Amino acid sequence: MTHVDVASEGIWNPFSGGRHRKSNKNYKAKMDNLPPQEEEDVILNEDPKYPRTRDWLYDHIYFSFYDGTRLYTNQEYIGGMVSRKPHHDEFSMLSQVQSRAVKYLKNVAPGIYTKDYCNAIRYRTIPTVGLEADVTCNNTITGDVDRVSLILPFKTPRITYHHSITPAISINIIVPLRGRVETLKLFLRNLEEILQGSQIHAGLTVVYFEDVNSQEVKRLLEESDVKISNLRTQYILLEGERTFSRGLGLQTGVERSILPSDIVFFSDVDVLFTKDFLVRCRANPVQGHQDINAWRVNSTTKNVLRTQVG
Numbered sequence: 001m002t003h004v005d006v007a008s009e010g011i012w013n014p015f016s017g018g019r020h021r022k023s024n025k026n027y028k029a030k031m032d033n034l035p036p037q038e039e040e041d042v043i044l045n046e047d048p049k050y051p052r053t054r055d056w057l058y059d060h061i062y063f064s065f066y067d068g069t070r071l072y073t074n075q076e077y078i079g080g081m082v083s084r085k086p087h088h089d090e091f092s093m094l095s096q097v098q099s100r101a102v103k104y105l106k107n108v109a110p111g112i113y114t115k116d117y118c119n120a121i122r123y124r125t126i127p128t129v130g131l132e133a134d135v136t137c138n139n140t141i142t143g144d145v146d147r148v149s150l151i152l153p154f155k156t157p158r159i160t161y162h163h164s165i166t167p168a169i170s171i172n173i174i175v176p177l178r179g180r181v182e183t184l185k186l187f188l189r190n191l192e193e194i195l196q197g198s199q200i201h202a203g204l205t206v207v208y209f210e211d212v213n214s215q216e217v218k219r220l221l222e223e224s225d226v227k228i229s230n231l232r233t234q235y236i237l238l239e240g241e242r243t244f245s246r247g248l249g250l251q252t253g254v255e256r257s258i259l260p261s262d263i264v265f266f267s268d269v270d271v272l273f274t275k276d277f278l279v280r281c282r283a284n285p286v287q288g289h290q291d292i293n294a295w296r297v298n299s300t301t302k303n304v305l306r307t308q309v310g
Contacts, residue, residue: 061124061125062074063122063123063124063134064122064123064124065120065121065122066086066094066119066120066121066122066123067119067120069085069119070083070084070085070086071083071084071085071086071090093131094121094123096152097121097123097131097133097150097152098115098119098121098135100150101118101135101148101150102114102115102118102137104148105118105148109144109146112139112142112144113139113144113146117138117139117140118135118137120135120136120137120138121134121135121136122134129151129153129154130151130152130154131152132149132150132151133149133152134147134149134150135147135148135150163286165279165282165283167200167201168201169201169262169263169282170201170202170203170260170261170263171201171202171203171262171264171265171278171281171282172203172204172205172260172261172263172264172265173202173203173204173265173267174205174207174250174257174264174265174266174267175187175204175205175206175207175268175269176206176207176244176245176246176249176250176252177206177207177208177209177217177269178208178209178244179213180270181213181216181217181220183270184206184217184220184269185220186272187269187271188204188220188221188224190273191204191231192224192227192231194274194278195228195230195231196228198230200230200278200279200282201230202230202231202278203231203232203233203234203257203259203260203261204221204231204232204233204234204259205233205234205257205259206221206233206234206235206236207236207238207249207250207252207253207256208235208237208238209238209242210237210239210240210241218235218237221233221235222235232259232260234259236253236256238252246268250266263281263282263285265281
């Protein structure tokens with residue numbers, strides 16, 4: 001098993017060895033001025049067992065795996081599938097890691113490996129360090145196997161985007177509902193607690209499927225509209241006997257709500273959120289560009305962003 005540090009600049013090394021493990025300033029200056037391959041040769045000559053990996057430090061961070069064609073990731077939901085093709089940036093990163101490992105092995109074991117033998121890559125992100133990757137190379141003809149561990153260090157942070165959120169940006173909360181009057185009372189009480197004394201302007205559109213509680217729900221909304229100065233409510237009644245449909249309720253709310261709003265927020269009546277959460281809901285969407293769930297409303301009646309809870 002072979003280990004190599006991709007970094008050409010001084011970084012903290014997660015291994016118990018390390019390029020700068022000696023405190024002598026002259027030694028450090030000498031090592032910093034060497035090209036990566038020469039530096040590795042010096043270290044390996046001094047300490048053939050360098051670096052001694054301490055995997056237990058990061059055993060809570062799981063690896064994802066790339067087999068040369070597909071990614072097997074445990075960091076995201078991929079639509080019920082166990083694997084997916086890498087995105088362009090991921091493929092570029094994996095190719096860089098693979099090329100570096102092959103280049104290293106060509107120096108220490110000439111003529112044994114090409115990129116075709118080095119398609120098994122597992123990787124994970126280590127906080128404060130960067131991307132850690134293991135490249136396993138298997139020459140199926142000669143039977144040689146080598147594993148190269150690499151660190152692709154983080155670069156200096158740079159600002160990529162900034163936008164300001166003014167107090168005037170409002171949220172229209174759309175809730176489809178039938179029955180559950182007591183739960184609605186808790187929902188309204190929660191809204192009152194987080195909106196009072198804040199600069200957040202919100203709307204609450206309740207799309208109600210008609211039943212014996214229809215008038216009681218309407219009355220509760222009207223009371224809240226009067227009681228909470230920065231909350232406006234709208235009651236939309238779907239009359240007649242029909243099966244409750246959350247999707248229909250949300251769609252009706254988008255199409256028929258007349259409350260002024262910049263952001264449409266889909267919610268259920270049993271969701272209790274905080275003031276900080278509503279602040280993030282106002283901060284994350286960028287009109288015409290992105291929303292929290294990375295999908296946009298294309299509607300002839302609403303030019304708004306939407307997000308969803310529940």
